[in-house]
Amino acid sequence: MLPLSPTTIKDVPFSERPREKMVKIGAEQLSNQELLAILLRTGTKNESVLQLSQRVLYDFDGLLMLKEATMEELQKIKGIGLAKALELRAALELGRRIYTFQENEKYVIRSPEDVSRYVMDDMRFLTQEHFVILCLNTKNQVIHRQTLFIGSLNSSIVHPRELFKEALRRSAASVICLHNHPSGDPAPSQEDIDVTKRLMEGGKILGIEVLDHIIIGDRKFTSLKEKGCI
The missing domain is CATH 1.10.150 (DNA polymerase; domain 1)
Structure with missing residues (x-):
């Protein structure tokens, strides 16, 4: 009461x-x-x-x-x-x-921790999975952020065509993929790993490197690259 x-x-x-x-x-x-x-x-x-x-x-x-x-x-x-x-x-x-709010100076990504700092407070409260890409220039500065999909991650939803169409529009040199786990646990699933590998293969063909896939939990994250999954 x-x-x-x-x-x-x-x-x-x-x-x-x-x-x-x-x-x-x-x-x-x-x-x-x-x-x-x-x-x-x-x-x-x-x-x-x-x-x-x-x-x-x-x-x-x-x-x-x-x-x-x-x-x-x-x-x-x-x-x-x-x-x-x-x-x-x-x-x-x-x-x-x-x-x-970000100042005019573009945010630079040097590590998975930088990615976490950039998106954590926006994404850790989301009640559905959001798949997001960060488009980077040759200096690893973020030039664009885009939510591509909302819903459970699977290979039929996350199609390389949609991801790289956005990256090409922005003339990105590389991209970082990320999505949140509403449960708060950022442990990757096998589907997360499989989707990432598929996207990396597409990036090699187009000359746009997929640098990492970061999974956002509640105040914690997992880098698939650091974890050795990709």
């Missing part, structure tokens, strides 16, 4: 109200509930904005699921209408874009 909070924001001491606290001590010192309350601005007739933000976090198990919440899911919460749902989705999307 959720702990009780004051019925209205006026019942909260002035110095403890989210906006006033943020002015005084900064956003980084506020709780998730208080930050969310600032975005929501108002509560409902029967509860304060702090109670409403507490319910939102409770329903979405904290920030983990709220990060991926849809407009429809947000509006199912009593007190969240279209306007509040739009504002929350906009804030979440803006946060995602800021976090993933």
